[in-house]
Each structure stands twice: as C-alpha cells, then as structure tokens.
Amino acid sequence: MSAFPLLAALLAAPAAAALLASRARSDEGARRVALAGAAITLLLSLAPLALARAGVALAAGGPALPLLGARLRLGLDGYSAALLPLLGFVLLALVAGGPRAALDRPTAAALLATGSAILGVFCALDLALLAAAWMAALVPVERLVARKGDPLLRRTCRIFLLGGTAPLVAALGAMAVLAARRGAALPFDVEEISRVGVPEAWQSPLFALVGIAVLMRMAAVPFHGWLPVLLERGPLGVTVLLAEMQVGVCVLLRVGVKLLPAGFAEGMPVLAVIGLISALHGAVLALAQTDLRRMLGYLVSSQKGLVLLGIATLNPESVSGALLQSVASSIATTGLALVIAAIDARAGTTDARELGGLVAPMPRMAAFFFLLACATIGMPGALSFVSEDLLLHGILHVHPVLAVLALAAAAIDGITLFRAFQRAFLGPPRRDRLGPAVEALALRERAFLLATVALTAVLGVAPTRLLALHEPVVERAIHDVARGAGGAHAADELRPLHDGGHRAARPGAPPSP
Template sequence: MNVDGFAWLSALWLTPLVGAGVVLALPTARRDAARWVAFGASIVVLVLAIDVALRFDPGGDRYQLVESHAWIPSFGTRYTVGVDGIALVLVLLTAVLVPVLLLAGWRDADTAHSRRPVHTHAALFLMVESMVLVSFVSLDILLFYVFFEAMLIPMYFLIGGFGDARGPRAAVKFLLYNLFGGLIMLAAVIGVYVVTAGESSPFDSGTFDFRAVADAVSAGTLTVAAPVANALFLGFLFAFAVKAPLWPLHTWLPDAAVHSTPATAVLMMAVVDKVGTFGMLRYCIQLFPDAAHTFAPLVITLAVIGIVYGALVAIGQTDMMRLIAYTSISHFGFIVLGVFAMTSQSQGGSALYMVNHGISTAALMLVAGFLVARRGSRVIGDYGGVQSTAPILAGTFLVAGLATLSLPGLAPFVSEFLVLIGTFTRYPVAAIVATSALVLAAVYVLWLYQRVMTGPVPRGGDRVRDLVPRELAVVAPLIVLLLVLGFYPKPVLDAITPAVTGTLTAVHQQDPAPTVGTGIEAGRGGQGGGHR
C-alpha cells in the first residue's frame, strides 16, 4: 500500500464499479437519477485520476503508488498495481473521456419506438471504465489478462443492445475476433508461468509478476529458447493486434463503430482499443525483447500497410461514420509503428499518440454523431450547407477534422511528427511511406468537410440546428485539449519520457547514432571544428 496508507489505484478502479452497482440498484422508473449517478461516479474517478497524477513524480521510481496483496498464491499471482508515466497518461485519458461520453450519450437509451434500460447503459459504461483502468495499472500478468478479457462483455452489450438494427451482428463479430485473440494470449500467459517455473528460472516457482519477469529477462537470469520466446511473443502480439486493431485483423472495427452509438464507438476506439497498443509497449517489448527485435520488421510492415490502407479506404467511403472508423485504423498503424521502431522518439511519440488520438477521435466522432442525429442519415451525399445553418457545429467539426489530419498547432501533430522522425532514424523507408498518409488524410478530411458543410442545403433537406448547451459541454473540453496539447505537450511528455527510457534501457536498445556529415560539413569539421 502507499506510504500515506490509502490505496489510490484501487480506489480509482473500484469507484466506477461501485457506481455501476448503485446505478443498477436504483428503481427502474428513476431514469434521470441513473444518468446523474453514473455521471457523478465518473467525475469522482476524474478527481481521483488527477490526484494520482499530482502524486506521481516523473523523476522518481519508474512504478509508483504500488499496491501488492496476496491473490492466488498457488498460481504465483498477486493483486499488484502501480503506474508508470505511460499508464498514468492513459488513466487520465480514460478518466477525462468517460464523463464526456456519458454526457454525449445522455439520450442513447431512448429511441422513438422504445425505452431501453438507461440503468444498464450507464452501468455498462462504468464497468468498461473500471476494467480498462485495471488493465492500465496492473503489474501482474494474470491480473491484466483477466480484465483484458472481461472488458469485452460490457462492450458486447453496449454495441449489440444500444446500437442500430445491425448492432447485434456487429457485436458478435467484435466478440468473436477479440475472444479468439484472447484465447491465443491465454496460452502465452500460461507459457510465461511454465517458463518461469523451469529449471533455468531464477524463481522458486512460476510467477506472473511482470516487474520480476521483465527484470530477470533484462538481467539475463531468465533465458528462454528462441523458438519458445518467439511463440510466446506472437501469442501476446496477436491478441493486442486484434484489440488495437492492426491490419489485417481490423475488419471487426468498422462494423462495430458504425452500428453502435457514437458514444459507444468512441469508448471502443479511444479507450478500449488503447489497451492493445499499451500491451504491445509494455508486455511484448519488455517480456520478449529478442523476439520483438526479430519480428519488428514484420510488424512495422503491417503497420505501414495499415496506415496507407486505412487512409485510402477512408477516401472512398460514402458513410460518414465508417470513414471516421477507417481513419482510426490508419492512426493505430502510426502508434504500432512507433512502438516497434524502438527509438526514444518513436515510442514517446507513440505513447503521446495514444492520448491525442483518443481526444481527436472523440471530438470528430461525437460531432459527426450529433449531425447524424439531426438528419437521421450517415450518408455523406445527404448533407450540404451545414455551416450556413449551424456554424458552431461546422466549426468544431472542422477543428476536429484538422486535428485528425495532424495539422500543426493541434495535438496529434506533435505525436505523429515524433513517430515519423523516430522511425526514420532506424527504418527510413517505412517512415517515408507512412508520410504519404499525411497527404491522404488531408484529402479525406477536407473533402468530407466540403461535401457536408459547404455549398447549398440539399433540396428538400431540413435545416440543421446548431449545437445545444449539452453538446457544447461535450465538445468544448475536447477542443481545448486539442489546442493546449498542440502548443504545450510538455507535461505529458515529461511523464512519458522516463517510462520510455526505462523500457529501452531494460531491453538494451539504444537510439541509432547520428549519421556523420560528409562533403562541406565534414570539411569544416576537419578545419578545427569537432563533431558534437
């Protein structure tokens, strides 16, 4: 437990779980009370997350606010939680987005023909938040796996129970893909236990203690045969690649995003899917550094394909929400690229990208959702002239879209730039090809804005009303974050950088040395100047 005697991280993830229980215990008729209790619980989580951030010392121990208690001793597993800088910023992202999403989806449980259970909707959001938070703060491999899988259940009901008519089918596809990935990972988790219980292991018995296993791998006291390590690495990678999702394991995402409510789609893409990329950075790289190095060219190739593929397919979409879903596939490619380029800049940019993508995707998807709710159509061709009747809606849509294409001055630019320059130092061809997505992003974002927001209002079409106060309360904090982190990302990078440095040091990976100048610069160096 922490030095002040309070279990901050346990309180962090238990609060939304308790909140979900309170919501479900309310009388069925008290629909508004259920909404407000859920929103209040999410605000308490945000306050706790901010308190955790204030207690975190970027210059201190790598893992802080650690709690460890006996859980299942016979399995070598404990309830152990703690945060490093990367986990901290993702905890903050989750804590910020969930109240915003609850506010955005305030009426998602109400339909024209039926009144769906508000209590269930609100409780499912809080359950997902709780399980995602445990995944980020877990320092025990089995504990992480349990909640990595458990979060699929509330997400399944959110997609299938509150989406459109095709939501149940999309929910089944989402669940089958992710459960299959989880089963592969389960075999790898068991493999880690077997390896740590082997004769060559420094442990007295098998263990799931992430820090102990990672330290033993780094120190060379736990050696695993290359074929076994490769198999275990691929088991973890496959599950994370499905969750992220990485091309070609992405096909469940567009359907799940389109046929669920916008708030649920954002919860999935901006929060839940980050567990996959976080898992790659923490577990794949640190538990299996040699295998990660072996398979890095393959993963980078898939990431680059995903970057270009997602952008190209987005350009050809006629469905507004499906277009936004494919942009996320492209952005997840950038995040994976940064993780496996394994330089301090690329991994720092990747961790920052997880945060910035969550904010920008939330802004764009939610504003698009407000627009679709007004017109009742996702088809881009059914719109036009929105900026003349709803200028605030059009303006926020434009800012969110420009953030999606990584315009300088908005948050995603910094992270994408770091990923590209960090990748270029080790994989220049991959970085150059990935850069093409910047042009493609400008095409799909600006063309979407032109078709939807400019020009005349379609004949026979209703005038679109502007954002109402509740919708402004949803969008405003996201736009502010995009602007603030675009101009001043230092606080987030200050938290991330020591964690990235610790990861690269643990796996004995150094940034490539700078290329020595030639020609005139080399001549100058020989005339009395030394290379710095």
C-alpha cells in the same frame, strides 16, 4: 504510504457506478449515476498523475490469491499514468456530451464497466489481473450487441472477443508456468517474471501470441474489420472507448517489450510492416467511405497503424512520437465522434450523401468538426503536430522510404476529413432530411467539444511535461530490447539512433531538423 488504496479506488469507482446505473429505475436516473461516476473517475485519475510527475513510485501490492500464486499488484509508469486522466476525460465526455437518447440504462452501465476494465489493464502489474481486465473490457459491448440483435454485429463481436483474448491468455499463462519453473515465488507478477526471465527459445512464439492479441485490439491489418463495423452499426460510445484507449500499446510495452525483449527484437520488422500497411490501408479505405461513422473507423485504424510503426521502429524520437500520437489521436477523434453523434441525433443519418448545408443551421458544429479535423491531421498548434513531427523524424532516421509512406498516409487522412467536412457541412441544405428547424448544439455538447479542442491546443503548445512523463518509458523500452536482442552488440547498433533522437524527446528541447 502505499499507492494500492488509491489505484484500487480508481478501478472500483466506475465499476460501482456501473452497478448502480444498471439498477436505476429510469434511463434519466442511470444517466445521473453515470455522470457522477465518470466525474469521480476523472478526479481520482488526476491524483496518480500528480504523484507520477512528482517522482513518487506508483507500484504497490494488494491481497494475495494463494490458489493461483498471484497477487493483486497495481502500478503505473509514465505512459499509463498519463492515460488515466485521458480515460476519465473521454468517459465523462461520452456520458455528458453524447446524445441523451443513446444513453439508456444498459449503455450507461456498459460505458462505466468498460472504463473500469480498461483502467485495470493500465494498472495491472499481475498477469492474471491483466488477462481478466483485458477480457472484461470486451464483455459490455458484446452484451449491448446481443440486445440489438444484428447478426453481422454479433458475429463480428464474437470474432473480436475470441481473436483478441485467447492468444493473450495463452501467452500470459505460459509465461507464468515458465516463471514458476524458474523459481518465481509469484509467477504472475510482472516484476518477478522480469527478474527470472523468460527462456529465449520461448520468447518468439509467445510474442507472436501477444502480438496477435495486440494487433486485434489495435485494429491492424488483417484484424481491422471489427472496428468500422462496430463504429457504424454498434454502440458508438462504448466502441470509441474501446478503440481510443490505448490498451494495445500498454500491453505491447509492458508484456512484449519488458518480458519478451528478444521476441520483440525479432518481430520488429514484421510489426513495422504491419503498422505501415495498416496506416495506408486505413487511410485509403477511409477516403472511399460515405458514412461518417464508418469513415471514422478506418481513420482510427490508420492512426493506430502510425503508432504501431513508430514503436516498431524503436528510435527514441519515433517511440516518443508514437506515445504522444496515441494520446493526441484519442483526444481529437473522441471529439469527432461526438460531432458525428450529434449529426446522427439531429439528421437521423451519418451518410454524407444525404447531408449537406449543415453549416447554415449549425455553424458551431461545423466549426468544431473543422477544428478537430485539423487537430487530427497535425496542424500547427495541436498536440498531433508535435507527435507527428517526432514520429516522422524518428522513422526518417531508420528508413526514409517508411517515413515518406507514413507521411502519405497522414496526408490522405487529411484529405478524407476535409472531404467529409465539405460533403456534410457545405453545399445546399437538405431540408427534406433536416426539417424546417434544426436544434443547435446543446450547452453540454458545446462545453465538452470546446474542452476537447482546448485540451489538444494546450498540450500542443506545451507538450514538455507529457514528454517528460514518457521519456523514462522510452529509454527503458530501448534498453530492454537492446538487452534482449544480444546485449552489447545490439546496444551499440541502437546507440547512434538514441544519440541522434534523444535531444528531441527530452522535455524543452525542439525536434531535431
């Protein structure tokens, strides 16, 4: 049985809901359509995950596009299969758990359209489809920013659009042309390109283009400026969806590692340095912020820097930990974004200097912020505790100094979050800001915040199934880069690291001391 109808239905569900929401007669009608569309997306996303865990191959071809020499080929690996329900959950949480006043018709449609495009990136095994989905994910936020009329936002969004799409489109187009010259029947097909190979002389410049696009989407230094600005002044829900869904990691593994292994091997040191600088830079700047939304932007940039460092280190433990960390940070920071949105809806500001004493009128909100802060920084019992342990152990095998600096970045992130908790929730209450009565968290808000805390705790206690899904992806990435870096010699250099870290990445085995 072909998996194409299932994956096509998954991509089409939020897109159809976005179209219906944009044509709803009222904002309330759009919210109901968005809620139904997000719920259906979550349900559909569970089926590919179940099939992937059962060992069923999830790669299928659809209709051909003869003029382009492309075919709508969809498929998943263990990492992207785990990202599908994550996106469904985050989308449903943002729709149902966010402030209703912020979810008008254009915003509801933009959330669903962005989710559909991101699903396209996760599932695309055709470079033309991948490029189209990558660009489509940025269009809804640009339209929302254009409606707001903020010149800084529009300028930031345009730079993000051009900087994040042009290099990737150029690289993917060049790879298709090179594959066609080598006799590929479907020059945009990822497997076909992998079979014929990209000439080694082209791999480094093409990987540089792909790397720029990925670094832009991951808000890495020096391409980080768009994320704090959009999170502070732009549409919070759509920006969280763009920032927390790991499309950059997915493209880095599917295109950079699989199709350009020699270019990735050559660029590994550069990526590692950029990842470390991004982790430290984001952590320090987050500590200096007073606005909670802007602080969250730098915090996400710091977390993504750690993920990039773990992948670039290319140790089995560090790569496994990086993939796990990307999932853990997405869950926890989405919950933090919901709490910050709730504060903004009630207090009219997210400036910590104008807040204080929220723990008295809103103790549940304070408890959720504290628990999600713990989940973000890797407290025991959370998924991030397992992921950071693997990540730092893997980096330690390669370079102890990098591991110490990465640990310092994680520690600063923790100080930032607990300082924000102290400023916003402790101290004397600001009655001039909050008014005589502050509305408590609604039932729907409590439900999704509780689900977020529960999800990170359950996965933290039992992460073996998630590690088992990621393990083939980790092994294939290391094998591909070793092959691209020079065959047997590079494989011999990587084998000691693989033997030293593989036990921790295998399901059911504890991390190595």
